[in-house]
Amino acid sequence: MTDNNIVLRCQNVTVSFGALKAIDDVNYDFATGKVYGLIGPNGAGKTTLLNVLAGRQLQHQGAVLCDGADISRLGANQRARRGIGRSFQITKIYPEMTVAENLRIAAQIKHSRFMPFWIAPRYDRKLADDVDDMLEMTGLTAHRNDLAGAMSYGLQRALELGLTILPQPRILLLDEPLAGIGHHEIEQATRLIRKASEGRTVLLIEHNMDVIMALSEQIVVMSNGRVIAAGTPQQVRTDPLVRSVYLGEE
Ligand SMILES: Nc1ncnc2c1ncn2[C@@H]1O[C@H](COP(=O)(O)OP(=O)(O)OP(=O)(O)O)[C@@H](O)[C@H]1O
Numbered sequence: 001m002t003d004n005n006i007v008l009r010c011q012n013v014t015v016s017f018g019a020l021k022a023i024d025d026v027n028y029d030f031a032t033g034k035v036y037g038l039i040g041p042n043g044a045g046k047t048t049l050l051n052v053l054a055g056r057q058l059q060h061q062g063a064v065l066c067d068g069a070d071i072s073r074l075g076a077n078q079r080a081r082r083g084i085g086r087s088f089q090i091t092k093i094y095p096e097m098t099v100a101e102n103l104r105i106a107a108q109i110k111h112s113r114f115m116p117f118w119i120a121p122r123y124d125r126k127l128a129d130d131v132d133d134m135l136e137m138t139g140l141t142a143h144r145n146d147l148a149g150a151m152s153y154g155l156q157r158a159l160e161l162g163l164t165i166l167p168q169p170r171i172l173l174l175d176e177p178l179a180g181i182g183h184h185e186i187e188q189a190t191r192l193i194r195k196a197s198e199g200r201t202v203l204l205i206e207h208n209m210d211v212i213m214a215l216s217e218q219i220v221v222m223s224n225g226r227v228i229a230a231g232t233p234q235q236v237r238t239d240p241l242v243r244s245v246y247l248g249e250e
């Protein structure tokens with residue numbers, strides 16, 4: 001991999017919580033446009049690593065580079081401006097607002113970055129277009145006027161993904177986007193994640209092995225804060241170390 005292909009780089013990243021090293025000297029390069037599945041047992045450090053990349057865990061050793069520039073000191077909002085978007089293990093929507101209202105807020109945040117609303121003549125049109133695009137992409141058009149909190153959990157996660165995608169991040173960090181989704185909605189949710197991954201670099205944490213193996217081009221395996229293996233889904237499935245620390249325990 002040439003340096004030009006690397007969009008995100010972890011350089012000797014270590015995160016300590018007291019005596020515990022949640023991340024222990026991780027070195028890993030993420031190539032532009034690839035989908036990475038991050039797996040590992042509970043407590044392996046997956047969410048912590050995503051937090052480090054998203055700018056939500058600034059207390060760490062080592063460095064995070066984006067397009068070759070050290071972004072270790074930048075907070076989440078500054079990283080979002082560089083195209084890093086993330087969703088959370090726990091849904092972050094406004095349950096008392098409608099689906100369209102939720103999306104409109106995300107659209108306002110996106111456009112306020114680029115232009116102050118009072119000088120933008122077609123501001124409202126732009127917001128409405130973004131909302132409509134995301135409703136269509138997430139399959140939520142028929143639910144646009146539903147209260148977000150009253151929808152099924154699966155649809156709430158779809159909305160959450162829409163909120164994350166709306167600013168068109170180049171790099172998408174997804175922490176267990178399928179957690180809590182019922183069996184009947186998994187297939188649809190998987191399709192949506194695949195669609196959202198097109199043209200982006202994606203880091204996906206997911207405990208559902210079938211889903212993560214199907215969606216990812218590269219699997220990165222963590223255990224005890226370390227990257228213990230990485231490779232294609234096929235390579236990782238047959239790696240004896242991975243089988244013993246992770247797949248074997250299932
Ligand atoms: N803010 C914190 N303070 C103290 N310890 C923490 C904190 N956040 C995480 N940890 C610890 O760091 C380790 C890694 O946690 P992390 O949440 O990154 O794991 P994970 O791989 O995402 O696990 P899971 O699959 O259960 O979500 C765990 O031992 C966890 O208890």
Ligand SMILES: [Mg+2]
Nearest residue numbers: 046047048089
């Ligand atoms: Mg986690």
